[in-house]
Structure formats: C-alpha cells, structure tokens
Amino acid sequence: MGPIKKIIYNCKRATFLIEKKLIDRLTLREKMELRIHLYGCSVCRIFDKQSAIINKMVQQLFKSSNDAAVQLDDTFKQDLQHRIEQELNKN
Numbered sequence: 464m465g466p467i468k469k470i471i472y473n474c475k476r477a478t479f480l481i482e483k484k485l486i487d488r489l490t491l492r493e494k495m496e497l498r499i500h501l502y503g504c505s506v507c508r509i510f511d512k513q514s515a516i517i518n519k520m521v522q523q524l525f526k527s528s529n530d531a532a533v534q535l536d537d538t539f540k541q542d543l544q545h546r547i548e549q550e551l552n553k554n
Contacts, residue, residue: 470496478508485518 470476480493489497501508502523535543 467499468500471503473500474504475506477501477504477509481507481511481514485514 477497478498480489480500483489483493484497501511
C-alpha cells in the first residue's frame with residue numbers, strides 16, 4: 464500500500480491528529496495527512512467537528528468552575544468511593 468493510501472484509510476491516525484491539534488500544533492506533514500484524510504472520510508470530518516465542540520464545552524466548564532467554588536456533598540463522595548472500591552475488587 465502506498466503512502467497516500469495509508470493516509471486515506473487510516474482513521475486511527477486521523478483521530479489522533481484531530482485530538483493532537485486541539486492541544487498542540489501539528490507539523491506541516493501532519494496537517495497535510497489530516498487534510499488528505501478528511502477530504503475523503505466523512506466520519507472523521509464529523510468526529511473533527513464534534514471533538515472541537517466537546518473541547519470548547521470542557522474548557523468553558525473548567526473556566527466557570529474556577530470562577531465559583533464547587534464542592535461535592537459527602538454522600539456523593541462516599542458513594543463514589545464505594546463504587547471505585549467495588550470496581551477495584553472485581554476479579
């Protein structure tokens with residue numbers, strides 16, 4: 464398989480690059496690989512848009528939570544701790 468076909472049919476690499484571009488800069492080669500893949504893959508184009516929206520929403524959530532003091536109630540904490548312990552003790 465030639466290098467272009469590897470790019471075109473590699474959704475795993477495309478999703479990695481989509482996520483990478485949200486937190487870091489892509490190299491010129493990575494930008495071209497992603498652009499080529501997105502040109503032919505509608506599923507990854509949708510993932511790209513959804514990923515950007517989710518990232519923006521998470522950033523807004525963290526920004527708003529930094530503005531106000533958010534605390535969990537004790538019963539929620541205890542329930543969460545219990546669930547974590549159950550998962551860790553599963554065999």
